[in-house]
Amino acid sequence: MDERKVGSLRLTLDFSQPLYEQILAQMRSLIARGAIDVGEKIPSVREMAHELKINPNTVMHAYQELERDGLTEKRRGQGTFVTESVTQIRHFKERLAFDYSDQFLDKMHSLGFRWTEIQSFLTTTREKKGER
Amino acid sequence: MDERKVGSLRLTLDFSQPLYEQILAQMRSLIARGAIDVGEKIPSVREMAHELKINPNTVMHAYQELERDGLTEKRRGQGTFVTESVTQIRHFKERLAFDYSDQFLDKMHSLGFRWTEIQSFLTTTREKKGER
DNA sequence: CAAGTGTATTATACCATATGATACACTTGG
DNA sequence: CCAAGTGTATCATATGGTATAATACACTTG
Incomplete structure (x- = not known):
C-alpha cells in the first residue's frame, strides 16, 4: 500500500488490481464527493504519472475512462478539467449507486x-464499521 | 451467453469473465441455496469439462477453490462431494454475505x-427488480 | 517560440487465463 | 484381478490485458 500526494490529492496504489482501475475509482470518488471542485483542473497526465512513478500511458487509460463517464472535459494544450455540469456529476453518482x-x-x-x-446483514455490518 | 446442462445442474458461461470464476460463483450459489444437497456428488472434473466444452484444467481450478471454501470434499477415485456439514455451509454463506x-x-x-x-437506493432498486 | 498540455504509435515484457496432451494414484464394479 | 472412472500433476503453448519505454505530433498559453 503506497500513498502519494499529487497536487492537492491523495492517491493510494497497490498491486492487487490494475493501476489504471485504482486511479479511475479514486478519481471518480474524489469528484463524486466534491473533494475536487466543479470545473477544477486535475493533475496533468505527465504530472500524475511522475508523482505516482508510473507510466503516462497508464494514467491516460484512467483519464479516458473518466471522460467517458462524463466527469471530465479535456482541453488540448490546457489540461483536463472536472465538468462544469453539476447535473452530470449527480447523474453519474446515481447511475453508479443503482448499479x-x-x-x-x-x-x-x-x-x-x-x-x-x-437488511439484517447490512445493519449488522454498519454497526461493526461504526465501532472502528 | 451459453447455457448448458451438466447432470441435473444448469450452468451459464460467457466470455466476459474468466471461465473458472463463473463456474466457481455458480457452484457456490447452487450449494449455498441448497440446489445441490448436502453430501451429494457433483459432476466429475472430466464430465463437467466435456459438457461445458472447456478444458479439464479449468474446471479443476474452480473445484480447488470450492474445496478451499470448505464447501466440498474430494475422495480419490470416487469424485467430489458437497460437505456433510450444514454448519460449514452456513458459515460460508454468512462470511460471504458480510463481505x-x-x-x-x-x-x-x-x-x-x-x-x-x-437505504433509499436499495428499496428503489428492489422495487424495480420486483416489477420485472 | 518555448514549455506544457493531450494524443498516438511502436516495441517489449509479464502474468493470468485457457487449452492440449500425457501420465500417475486411487477406488469401485463387474 | 482389472477396466473404467475418479482426482491430480506436469509439460508446452497461445492469447489478452496490463504496464513500461521511447518517441513524435497537435494544440494552447505566457
Missing part, C-alpha cells in the same frame, strides 16, 4: 437470502 | 452517500 445496489442484491439473492435477511 | 455487505457500503460511502440514502 452497485443492483449487483449487491443479485449477489445476496444468489446465496439464497431474502429482503429481511439482507 | 458483500461490507464492500457495498464501502463503495457507497466512497461516492459520498450516507445511511439513509443508501
Whole structure:
C-alpha cells in the first residue's frame, strides 16, 4: 500500500488490481464527493504519472475512462478539467449507486437470502464499521 | 451467453469473465441455496469439462477453490462431494454475505452517500427488480 | 517560440487465463 | 484381478490485458 500526494490529492496504489482501475475509482470518488471542485483542473497526465512513478500511458487509460463517464472535459494544450455540469456529476453518482445496489442484491439473492435477511446483514455490518 | 446442462445442474458461461470464476460463483450459489444437497456428488472434473466444452484444467481450478471454501470434499477415485456439514455451509454463506455487505457500503460511502440514502437506493432498486 | 498540455504509435515484457496432451494414484464394479 | 472412472500433476503453448519505454505530433498559453 503506497500513498502519494499529487497536487492537492491523495492517491493510494497497490498491486492487487490494475493501476489504471485504482486511479479511475479514486478519481471518480474524489469528484463524486466534491473533494475536487466543479470545473477544477486535475493533475496533468505527465504530472500524475511522475508523482505516482508510473507510466503516462497508464494514467491516460484512467483519464479516458473518466471522460467517458462524463466527469471530465479535456482541453488540448490546457489540461483536463472536472465538468462544469453539476447535473452530470449527480447523474453519474446515481447511475453508479443503482448499479452497485443492483449487483449487491443479485449477489445476496444468489446465496439464497431474502429482503429481511439482507437488511439484517447490512445493519449488522454498519454497526461493526461504526465501532472502528 | 451459453447455457448448458451438466447432470441435473444448469450452468451459464460467457466470455466476459474468466471461465473458472463463473463456474466457481455458480457452484457456490447452487450449494449455498441448497440446489445441490448436502453430501451429494457433483459432476466429475472430466464430465463437467466435456459438457461445458472447456478444458479439464479449468474446471479443476474452480473445484480447488470450492474445496478451499470448505464447501466440498474430494475422495480419490470416487469424485467430489458437497460437505456433510450444514454448519460449514452456513458459515460460508454468512462470511460471504458480510463481505458483500461490507464492500457495498464501502463503495457507497466512497461516492459520498450516507445511511439513509443508501437505504433509499436499495428499496428503489428492489422495487424495480420486483416489477420485472 | 518555448514549455506544457493531450494524443498516438511502436516495441517489449509479464502474468493470468485457457487449452492440449500425457501420465500417475486411487477406488469401485463387474 | 482389472477396466473404467475418479482426482491430480506436469509439460508446452497461445492469447489478452496490463504496464513500461521511447518517441513524435497537435494544440494552447505566457
